[in-house]
Amino acid sequence: MDVMYEEEYNQIQEVVDRLHRDSNAYAVLLIDKNGQEIAAAGEIENIDTTSLSSLTAGNVAATGGIAKLMSEREFSTQFHEGERTNVHISIVASRVILVVLFDERSSLGLVRLRVKKAGNEVGQIFDSMMQKLEQPSQPSIFAEITDDDIDNLFND
Amino acid sequence: MSFINYSSREINCKIVYYGPGLCGKTTNLQFIYQKTSPEAKGKMISLATETERTLFFDFLPLSLGEIRGFKTRFHLYTVPGQVFYDASRKLILKGVDGVVFVADSQMERMEANFESLENLRVNLAEQGYNLDKLPYVLQYNKRDLPNVVPVDELRQYLNTTNVPDFEAVATTGEGVFDTLKAVAKLVLT
Ligand SMILES: Nc1nc2c(ncn2[C@@H]2O[C@H](COP(=O)(O)OP(=O)(O)OP(=O)(O)O)[C@@H](O)[C@H]2O)c(=O)[nH]1
Ligand SMILES: [Mg+2]
Numbered sequence: 001m002d003v004m005y006e007e008e009y010n011q012i013q014e015v016v017d018r019l020h021r022d023s024n025a026y027a028v029l030l031i032d033k034n035g036q037e038i039a040a041a042g043e044i045e046n047i048d049t050t051s052l053s054s055l056t057a058g059n060v061a062a063t064g065g066i067a068k069l070m071s072e073r074e075f076s077t078q079f080h081e082g083e084r085t086n087v088h089i090s091i092v093a094s095r096v097i098l099v100v101l102f103d104e105r106s107s108l109g110l111v112r113l114r115v116k117k118a119g120n121e122v123g124q125i126f127d128s129m130m131q132k133l134e135q136p137s138q139p140s141i142f143a144e145i146t147d148d149d150i151d152n153l154f155n156d
Numbered sequence: 157m158s159f160i161n162y163s164s165r166e167i168n169c170k171i172v173y174y175g176p177g178l179c180g181k182t183t184n185l186q187f188i189y190q191k192t193s194p195e196a197k198g199k200m201i202s203l204a205t206e207t208e209r210t211l212f213f214d215f216l217p218l219s220l221g222e223i224r225g226f227k228t229r230f231h232l233y234t235v236p237g238q239v240f241y242d243a244s245r246k247l248i249l250k251g252v253d254g255v256v257f258v259a260d261s262q263m264e265r266m267e268a269n270f271e272s273l274e275n276l277r278v279n280l281a282e283q284g285y286n287l288d289k290l291p292y293v294l295q296y297n298k299r300d301l302p303n304v305v306p307v308d309e310l311r312q313y314l315n316t317t318n319v320p321d322f323e324a325v326a327t328t329g330e331g332v333f334d335t336l337k338a339v340a341k342l343v344l345t
Contacts, residue, residue: 009163034233034251035215036159036168050198054231058203061247062212132318141160141167142344144224150341153220153228154333 004038008129012088015121016041019098023114024106029099030122032091033057038096052099058090060097077115079108090115166227169343170251171336175258176268176277177209177237180297183218183326184258188336191329196220210236213248223344228281229338237272246279253290254343256335257282259314259325261296261304269314283317287317294321295335299329 012030014036020041023104027042029049035057037049061076067075074094080087088111098119099112166247189200198217205211215233219227235245250270257276258312259269273333296310307323315321320338324331 004159006163009161009299024249032159034159034170034249038161048199050217051201051215052200054217058212058215058247060248065243065247131322141224141226145344145345149223150337150344151316151342153223154337 003017003133005129008125010038011125013039013041013051015118015125019100019114019118023100023111025100025102025111026105027101029053029100029101032056032095033060033095033097036128038121042101056097056099060089060091086111088112090119090126092119093126095126098122115140118142160226164227165225165341166229167223167344168229168231168302169253169340170231171254171256171343172248172252172286173232173234173242173256173258174245174272174310175237175297176260176265176329177239179237179258179260179265179269179272180324180326181237181258182208182214184223184295184297184324184332184335185214185258187326187329187332188218188232189216191333202262210237211241212236212244215229216340229313229342230336232336239271242275242279245275246282249279249283252280252285252290254293254339255287256293256295256339257314258295258324261298261310261323263303263305266305266313273314292319292341293335293338294319295324295331295344296321297324297326297331299323299330300325303335325327 016028016030016039025042027044027047028037031037031053035054037053038051063075074091076091078089084103086102090098092098098115100115102111173184175181189233194218201215203212216232218230233248235248257273280287293314296307311321322331322335324335326332
């Protein structure tokens, strides 16, 4: 999954927003397996979502490595329980990672239930996006970037 | 194959620093972190042992500005160089857009450089990548030390495919940004 267009992005954001509401979570994050943030909802101003995404992806990758050793395809969910914050991590459609941060306003049971539904929806959106990407591609912006553009990035 | 978000107009690229143990990968990222203005960088994460050896990865997110209306983000990662962390190295290579191979210029590390470069090829191939088709640059680090192999010789042994290469002293930052800029160019143009 290397490209994201407006239409799917909006659909995904909608699912993430709804999951945030329906699960009483304080934040929800959708990231790709390489640790890039795709969408977020909730009280994310106080969270370093870039670090959280990268560490979660590393964690999921390491857990996937353990699964392989056990001849399991994957361990699709992880749950970390803290004193105030709990973290529910799940792999969706084998492709992306859904992270739900919640506290005593919610419960693991509710989060599990809502994550399942949201996961299915996200999976469908990605499936249709993959089909779209298989069609002849739109012009890449990479065709336009020059060496000077990159020099400028590093100059200021 | 970077991640392009046409909705938020962002390009994200993952660059991995690879190389033998103690060659200076983490030091490269630390220097970049120190020299980048606060608005352009996120937190640097180092998952390291108590003796400062990389255990899983270092991570440094940079967002240096816009190109053609797209916010350009680089996610820099280092791998753990110690031989027995091979499983972790493989994981970090997933989704890589560009590779910096940091070689240790010291005579006694030549064999380690070879082994690590070979290990890079094998681990990439396992995931369906080919180093010769990937944006890839070489850095000859630790040029300040007395027992270094001449650059011509390093080039002959390590840079068999003639990719851009740079001499560096990561502790003082010499060559560090030249290396990064070169791999960024290969990834984005
Ligand atoms: N003299 C000299 N020392 C260097 C240079 N670059 C790094 N070092 C030192 O080499 C040691 C190891 O550097 P690191 O950056 O931790 O090495 P690494 O490649 O990340 O090692 P691993 O995490 O084990 O893979 C540190 O003590 C650095 O200060 C250099 O250019 N010259
Ligand atoms: Mg290191």
